[in-house]
Amino acid sequence: MVAPEYQGRxxxxxxxxxxxxxxxxxxxxxxxxxxxxxxxxxxxxFYEKLGFRKMPGGGCGFALRRVLHGHPAE
Structure with a gap:
């Protein structure tokens, strides 16, 4: 978490x-x-701009997830 006075940088x-x-x-x-x-x-x-997608729920803020894939095996 970034303090509000430093956000946007x-x-x-x-x-x-x-x-x-x-x-x-x-x-x-x-x-x-x-x-x-x-x-x-x-x-x-903010997180959606980084590729995260909302997950169902959201009681204390939305849960978000981003799937990462390894490089194909050579």
């Missing part, structure tokens, strides 16, 4: 992209995983 996006890149790099060839999170209410759009 690309910090949250950089952190999320770094974490996703790390998860992607750890997949075996042909592997697959998903990254799931619960967004603070009203912040779902």
């Amino acid at each position: 690309g910090i949250g996006k950089a952190v999320a992209e770094k974490l996703l890149a790390y998860a992607q790099s750890r997949l075996p060839p042909g592997g697959r995983t998903s990254v799931q999170l619960i967004a603070a209410g009203g912040k779902e759009g």
Whole structure:
């Protein structure tokens, strides 16, 4: 979470992209995983821009998920 006074500067996006890149790099060839999170209410759009999709529910903010695929086996 980025403090409100620092939002809009690309910090949250950089952190999320770094974490996703790390998860992607750890997949075996042909592997697959998903990254799931619960967004603070009203912040779902930020994650949707990063490729996350809303999941059913949403009691304390929407749950979102992004599926990652490993590179095809050679």
